[in-house]
Amino acid sequence: MIDLRFSDGELERQRDHITAFIRERVDAAGADGAVLGLSGGIDSTLTGYLAVEALGAENVHGLVLPATVSSEGNMSDAELVAQDLEISYDVIEIEPIVDVILSTYPEAEGDREAVGNARARVRAVLNYLVANHESRLVVGTGNRSEAAVGYFTKYGDGAVDCHPIGNLYKGQVRQLARHVGVPEELAAKTATAELWADQTDEGELGISYETLDDILATHIDGPLSVAATCRLLEVDEETVERVRGMYERSEHKRNAPPAPVPLE
Numbered sequence: 001m002i003d004l005r006f007s008d009g010e011l012e013r014q015r016d017h018i019t020a021f022i023r024e025r026v027d028a029a030g031a032d033g034a035v036l037g038l039s040g041g042i043d044s045t046l047t048g049y050l051a052v053e054a055l056g057a058e059n060v061h062g063l064v065l066p067a068t069v070s071s072e073g074n075m076s077d078a079e080l081v082a083q084d085l086e087i088s089y090d091v092i093e094i095e096p097i098v099d100v101i102l103s104t105y106p107e108a109e110g111d112r113e114a115v116g117n118a119r120a121r122v123r124a125v126l127n128y129l130v131a132n133h134e135s136r137l138v139v140g141t142g143n144r145s146e147a148a149v150g151y152f153t154k155y156g157d158g159a160v161d162c163h164p165i166g167n168l169y170k171g172q173v174r175q176l177a178r179h180v181g182v183p184e185e186l187a188a189k190t191a192t193a194e195l196w197a198d199q200t201d202e203g204e205l206g207i208s209y210e211t212l213d214d215i216l217a218t219h220i221d222g223p224l225s226v227a228a229t230c231r232l233l234e235v236d237e238e239t240v241e242r243v244r245g246m247y248e249r250s251e252h253k254r255n256a257p258p259a260p261v262p263l264e
């Protein structure tokens with residue numbers, strides 16, 4: 001294991017850097033603030049806290065978007081975050097929308113992944129409905145760990161205007177959350193996409209965030225070879241190669257869609 005934790009000084013610098021980034025993005029776009037989806041999870045909770053610090057509560061709009069597979073605990077935590085932050089928010093049930101979509105293409109019914117991703121994309125439609133109507137930017141909540149292995153829905157939760165915490169590994173997200181005052185019950189929560197019942201990030205990815213963050217920092221974002229990473233972290237080659245595979249296969253999600261080069 002390596003120590004990716006920030007010092008207190010670094011935590012304050014990250015906080016200033018990210019809040020300045022949010023302000024700059026909103027100002028540069030001439031927008032009237034931000035909208036973000038609140039899931040009760042740590043990524044959106046931290047991003048909400050930082051957006052309020054950056055823009056003021058009156059300039060942040062939260063959307064709590066329960067599906068039938070959402071846990072009541074997470075949805076009530078999401079509302080509590082909005083209330084604690086004193087931001088305006090709406091609660092919109094998305095399952096009727098998902099049902100209409102499936103009624104037009106019943107072949108996909110029961111396809112857990114396709115329906116789960118459709119839930120994430122319905123949320124994106126609602127985020128942009130509010131962003132268009134209120135001249136806001138959609139603030140993303142993705143972190144570096146998820147982005148690096150493609151653990152997000154393309155044009156779903158990945159459909160955003162900026163990624164304020166996009167350079168932080170998951171462990172660092174938890175650390176910064178505690179630093180800015182997110183309650184411990186939220187900072188310590190198990191990460192879940194809640195696209196289907198009983199889903200957890202670590203269960204689906206087949207690796208703990210602790211190990212994933214270490215491999216990303218050392219090998220994918222860092223300079224060490226597979227062999228050196230295995231020696232340093234005391235993990236097996238198969239695990240490092242698996243992370244490398246997820247990183248390579250998800251490259252298309254991190255880039256703009258390609259077009260053929262222009263003919264000469």
Ligand SMILES: Nc1ncnc2c1ncn2[C@@H]1O[C@H](COP(=O)(O)OP(=O)(O)OC[C@H]2O[C@@H]([n+]3cccc(C(=O)O)c3)[C@H](O)[C@@H]2O)[C@@H](O)[C@H]1O
Nearest residue numbers: 117120146150151152153154156157192193195201204252
């Ligand atoms: N090489 C390639 N070049 C260009 N495009 C490529 C491609 N390979 C697939 N594609 C396209 O990408 C699609 C697959 O990508 P996508 O639709 O995203 O689907 P996919 O990556 O299969 O699934 C999304 C994953 O992210 C997880 N997730 C989603 C949302 C939130 C969270 C969370 O942590 O909260 C996690 C979810 O549990 C699942 O494991 C394909 O159907 C195809 O259209």
Ligand SMILES: Nc1ncnc2c1ncn2[C@@H]1O[C@H](COP(=O)(O)OP(=O)(O)OP(=O)(O)O)[C@@H](O)[C@H]1O
Nearest residue numbers: 037038039041042043044064065141157191192193
């Ligand atoms: N029920 C929901 N209502 C509103 N937004 C949601 C909902 N579920 C997911 N989202 C949006 O999708 C994002 C991606 O989900 P993800 O699970 O990666 O983050 P999180 O829930 O904030 O944190 P964690 O990964 O620790 O669960 C959320 O941060 C949030 O913006």
Ligand SMILES: [Mg+2]
Nearest residue numbers: 039041192193
């Ligand atoms: Mg979540």
